Amino acid sequence: MKIDHMTYAAPALLAADWGTTNFRLFLFGTDGRIIAKHTANIGLKNLGVLTFEQALLSVMKGDFDRPDLPILLSGMVGSRTGWVEAPYQSCPSSLKDIASHLVDAPSDRLKVKIVPGLRAPADHEGLLNVMRGEETQLFGLSATLGDGVFVLPGTHSKWAAVENNVIEGFSSYMTGEMFQVLKRHSILGDLMDNDRDDEAAFTLGVDRAMADKSFLSLVFSVRTEGLFGHIAPESLSSYLSGLLIGSEIRAESIRHGIRPVGIVGDGTLSNLYKRALTHTGFTDVTIHDGDAAAAAGLWAIAQQGKLVL
Amino acid sequence: MKIDHMTYAAPALLAADWGTTNFRLFLFGTDGRIIAKHTANIGLKNLGVLTFEQALLSVMKGDFDRPDLPILLSGMVGSRTGWVEAPYQSCPSSLKDIASHLVDAPSDRLKVKIVPGLRAPADHEGLLNVMRGEETQLFGLSATLGDGVFVLPGTHSKWAAVENNVIEGFSSYMTGEMFQVLKRHSILGDLMDNDRDDEAAFTLGVDRAMADKSFLSLVFSVRTEGLFGHIAPESLSSYLSGLLIGSEIRAESIRHGIRPVGIVGDGTLSNLYKRALTHTGFTDVTIHDGDAAAAAGLWAIAQQGKLVL
CATH class of the missing domain: 3.30.420.310 (2-keto-3-deoxy-galactonokinase, C-terminal domain)
Incomplete structure (x- = not known):
């Protein structure tokens, strides 16, 4: 697919929800609209021998072939067994709290930041719930x-x-x-x-x-x-x-x-x-x-x- | 083992707890004391091609070789998939209630009665608990x-x-x-x-x-x-x-x-x-x-x- 430049603003961001089983990639325009989206079978449990960088590059084809854009990732990709650990932030947590704790993923070719997960007190003292x-x-x-x-x-x-x-x-x-x-x-x-x-x-x-x-x-x-x-x-x-x-x-x-x-x-x-x-x-x-x-x-x-x- | 007739009263009853996995057989004397006991791997799920009568006869050896005695069985042997169904009795249930609802198991060679299971109301209307x-x-x-x-x-x-x-x-x-x-x-x-x-x-x-x-x-x-x-x-x-x-x-x-x-x-x-x-x-x-x-x-x-x- 070729991007219709009459319809869409210029590409500004690549971002993905990258979980244990799912991977959903979005290309955003400068106006925040989604120009293109793509799903792939590169959930954490399906990576095989690929590094995270290799897996991500493998899906950056066509419209998504934009290694120059900033990349933002959320999900288990930020866990201890992910690309790099983005430590849990504590609830209550605002958009500003989260955005000020993005973690850089190590990469020579890409500018990748990862969204931290959240933790919150559970029903019993000392117990925590977590999400990513x-x-x-x-x-x-x-x-x-x-x-x-x-x-x-x-x-x-x-x-x-x-x-x-x-x-x-x-x-x-x-x-x-x-x-x-x-x-x-x-x-x-x-x-x-x-x-x-x-x-x-x-x-x-x-x-x-x-x-x-x-x-x-x-x-x-x-x-x-x-x-x-x-x-x-x-x-x-x-x-x-x-x-x-x-x-x-x-x-x-x-x-x-x-x-x-x-x-x-x-x-x-x-x-x-x-x-x-x-x-x-x-x-x-x-x-x-x-x-x-x-x-x-x-x-x-x-x-x-x-x-x- | 030969029964010591100086120590034990005459045998009066064979009885077994016969469940899905367990089988525990007891030989009682006329005074209610246990003369001998025996466990065997003939729980319901291990019967294979044996009928219940064949399985029971297979363990009636030695002291237990007394097909003349009354036999009483409890447990899953009285379930729908057992020897014969002994329908659940309702709680509250007394010893007398149970004993008046023993069910004869079909057998040419043995006098076998089976203890019914019990059912009781559970926490929600219309719900029942059961035991055997x-x-x-x-x-x-x-x-x-x-x-x-x-x-x-x-x-x-x-x-x-x-x-x-x-x-x-x-x-x-x-x-x-x-x-x-x-x-x-x-x-x-x-x-x-x-x-x-x-x-x-x-x-x-x-x-x-x-x-x-x-x-x-x-x-x-x-x-x-x-x-x-x-x-x-x-x-x-x-x-x-x-x-x-x-x-x-x-x-x-x-x-x-x-x-x-x-x-x-x-x-x-x-x-x-x-x-x-x-x-x-x-x-x-x-x-x-x-x-x-x-x-x-x-x-x-x-x-x-x-x-x-």
Whole structure:
């Protein structure tokens, strides 16, 4: 693709959300609009023998062949096992805090800076939650949507409160991973068969989780409800999903009350969260594209950090 | 071994606790004392092509070669996939209730009766907990120790309250299985190495679980505590164990208050439960042998059911 110079401003920044599995590259114009974007299979776990610099250069082709531009990276690329460690900054954290702690990645040919992750106090004294990559999405959402409570569903779901462009704090839940390990490796998956999306089974799970007394006891009901034929084999997966997402929403309802919630992500999982939140009384629930949030955040950080004018 | 007729009363009953993995056979004298006992690798999942009758006959050798005696079986042998289904009886359930619902197993050569399992209401309307085999151990404990709250730790831990020889109700927790799947198949096991029993890490886990706000959030701290170097790789397994056992104790403390608790089982796991219970303020905690409890229960049920005089 050749850039249409009648339509786009001059290229000003290359930026990427670079995680364990995902890599999403954006080319921004001087006006902050995205000129081009590209995804590649160079997540940290797929790098093989490539260095980070080699991997990045391998995708800088065509429109992206601009080693002269500043480059900003967010995500696990800044972890201890990444290109260079960008130490966690503490919440509350503003866009200015983050932008003043960008870390230079060692490279002879490229001008690369990496966004630090965030840490926040967890429920127990001395315990911390951490994120890498999500902070950039949150600053992007904050720049475009303003204040709010945001949930980023996934393997390790995050909930964060953003006020006056400051990420006040956040929590982590291993909801997605728990679903996978219980379904694949525990007795709870044994009775599941021909999974389908069963809204009634899902909301039953959500309701029970909202009134939960003990997770380790409640989750075992996937077994007994299947054994007694109360829930069909094809609906048990929806029931487990409801129990887990409901458990997360229960904790966050206690933390934040019923507030407007923005869900960050695409597809099936975001819709399940929206269904569960609406079912439990949240009245203002919206879904936002994760890629767009990352891009908006990278641009906002680059501006604040004076990588672009 | 030849039975010493100077020491033992005449044989009166063969009885076994026959579960998914375990098989424990007892030969009782007319006075209720155990003359001989035997374990064999014929749990339900190891039967192969053998019928239940063939498997049982295969272990009726030597002292146990008494096809003339009444035979009483408890455990998963009475499940839908067992020898014959002995339908769940409802709690509250007395020894008399159980003994009047023994089910004959089809056999040309043996006189076999099977103890039914129990079901009890769980925390949510319409939800049920079930047990098979543990009810027999509980009636054995009740016969020898009297009233109490008993915990049977394991893959799917059970807690039951027994009063006036009636099993009032019980709860199930998938504590043991959760420990295994999280350790083996989730990110929480990644940082564990050279596991050792670390009492401080274990009790830290118990304390945090007792003050828990969200299991899915708290359990993720195994990851963050490892990442930040707060808990050493060899102690993370103890920490996870404390979180899970503590979560169980928290729910039961709310249910029953701080009461005398009898732990049923042997070895390491019972000692961990005792440590956790003592740490959380339980003052009267005892450990009881699971085999002895099963044997006492089988004898009590056989007497009540008039299989023996």
